[in-house]
Amino acid sequence: MRRSVSVSSGTVSSQTGMFGFMMVLYLSLRGLSRTTAEGGKVLSARRENSGTGGNRRPVLDKSPPLHGIIEHRKELSARRDPAVLPAPRTGSEKRQPMNKLTSHERLTRIFRGEEIDRPALKLWGASPDVGWQLHEAYGPVSALAAEMTDLFAGAGGYGLNPMFGSDGGTKVDHWKTETGDPLWLHCHTRIHTPKGDVEMVRRGSQIREPGYDMEHYVKDEEDIEKLLSIPYTSPEGMKKESYDEAAAHVGNRGIAMIDLPHAAYFVHQMMGSETLAYLSVDARELVDELISVYAKRIYDHVKRILETGVEHPIFGWCGPELFLPPLLSPRDFDDFVGKYDKPICDLIHEHGGYVWVHSHGQVRHFIERFIEMGVDVINPLEPEWMSNGDVDLDEVVGTFGGRIGLEGNIEIQEILQSSKERIAGLIDACVEAGWKSGRLILCPSAGYMEYPRPTEQYIENLLFYLRYGYEAVEKCRK
Template identity: 30%
Template sequence: MIYGLTSRDRLLLALQRKEPDRVPIWMLFPRERLPYYADVYNEPSYAPVIPYVLKYTDFFDRRGFPRPPFLTAAAVERQEIIEDGEYTITRRIIDTPLGPLVAQVRRHRDGHIAPGDSFAFFREIEDLEKALSIPYEPFSPPLDEFRDAAARLGDAGLMMADLGTAISILYHATDTQQFAIWTLTEMDALEHFVRVMHQRLEVMVHELLEQGVGPVWFLVGSEFVIPPLVSPAVFDRLVAPFDGRLIEMIHDHGGYAIVHHHGPIDELLEGIADMGADGIQPIEAPPQGNCTMAEAKRRVGDRVCLIGSIQYGDIQLGTPEEIEAQVRQTILDAGQGGGLILAPTAGPYEPQITPRTAANYIRFIEAGLRWGRYPLQAVSS
């Protein structure tokens, strides 16, 4: 048994499904202030939690890369903002050789969105061809921020490149109901679009890999093709062959791929493992999902590191005793033999948290340290 590991080595061993000194604890907190998380380092309500996070937890420093619409530098998006009484209309427009693509959000001043007056870029199946008619011009994402962050992180964790895969481009450009209908009526057109996006994504990912980006990649896409929204066959056709190829490329460069997947996963669990994923985050039990950590460990734990899975809602509303019990049970269910990283299912996204949430965050970390030391026989005593 190896003791006194750095967070970097502890996370690597977990991703390799080996037993480190203890179960890693990833609280999903950013290592430093980032605009897409709550400002945890300056907001006073987070102050009691931060010393525990910095001293006792393990970081995946998740960083994205700016990329143009439809992965071509030739695509230029412009924006119009229209004030309409109590509503603000934000209109995004991309001109194409076949006519403009327009997406719109009509938001009330109280924050709610008027669904009937809001729509995505793709409303007709022909809109996919509009997007593809834009000439393809490769682009090079800037890397200075990623490299600087890696230097600051050191051995406190692992850098993680955030990657929305080809299916995510299609999904986010389409209204959810329309997307589901098209998977029944227009699969050939969807597959063609996803294939082209994937080919462009391969070019980008190859360049990033050659530049040393990694070692961990966070793939976001499979969660958009889950039952009952669509058939599991959609995953087989629009996700597995493409995301599997990205994972192969990542492995060829010595990296690791974590598949991010909220919600129902039961029917896709083996499919994600078959793609070669090194980790899955999170695994959600009912009612949010349909698979427990124990079941996932039994079915794919010999192939995939399981990351999770304490519901963020429980951290908000539960008691410290309940959080400790959940952490302990998660370790019992999925920690034996390695291949477990403790994590919440979401967060931190609330601008301020309550004292209860802060106390539960702290108990989460304390419980992980108490029950997560290998060998795990002590957990049951």
């Protein structure tokens, strides 16, 4: 049975009220009452500045007052029973001064869990070169970030499409149709598989706004079978030089990271939130099979990279956020994410490498799972006063100490909309709490250059974040 979703003005909704009610009832009876259409919340969280469509705006009035942020965290910390919690590492006031580290040394030590001179400062998306700019207003931000921050540089040449690999024999058609709005086009893709065609439609912006998936490849169980029938050829010719060149280019200013696809995330992209919620119940074995096939291809891809002899590589991926509540359950996270990500993490660690993972959403009760999985640094740890976060950094540090690197905790919505005074308070609170772990990377929750028409306030706040953030982390050295 096919269940369709209509998309209008960037919001996802069931076609009728009764349909939405029946969906909730259907999943509630199976112990997945939280797996509702609300699951789209995480996906839409990054559409807050999309101009057309995407009417969600960050809810900032849930946050504690600026003057009470640090006091609020201390109060929560004081309520914990220290007898049953691992003791956090000592704060900066009890540390012995150490020599100033380079950005490369600092970030490497954070991944390894070794002592550092101060927290790292990151602006997500910054690179050693100013290069291409989405808007000319970003130029000063990019230049300052290249100068002041601890950089993550992409290591190209390792891309993988888990669906095809390097196979070029599958016929794929692409075409575009008008939408009636000159700013948007419908971009169609049809894949001719051995078991029949699958098709997706994406609404694409003509002015670099975020796009929207209007129709996904997978609409029912039969479409999963079609995807599984697509021929796959393992990519060959992984070159060690690609990573070495990226690492040499960033040099002492930071580290190079190899981006990997994520099996569960890739499957979500094939079917969308609502269909995934249904099929995780109706066709769970098929969903698991599709994820397992893609995970095996990614595992083999990582193995080939490691066999080239790259030294201490860092791998990173995004995707676990889409398998957290409220869309899916902790059991789903274990079955579809943990089960397949852990072998990849183990393989990377066996070869002296490290793992960085990005997961939006309410991750507080999944941090132990990420640690057990083998994640070395978790991003972005959105704070509890935001509608899409639940992390009290002081509590997290008190609970987990330095068992995992902590990156983020500064919501991008705050930089988009808040006053400099508030941003300063948030930075101070984050650094004070996170520095006690000895593994903090101060960072916003999203890339800085994702808004085609940045406001003057946003640009000024980005520059302020860089300057004040640098001052805040440098104070930890004293």
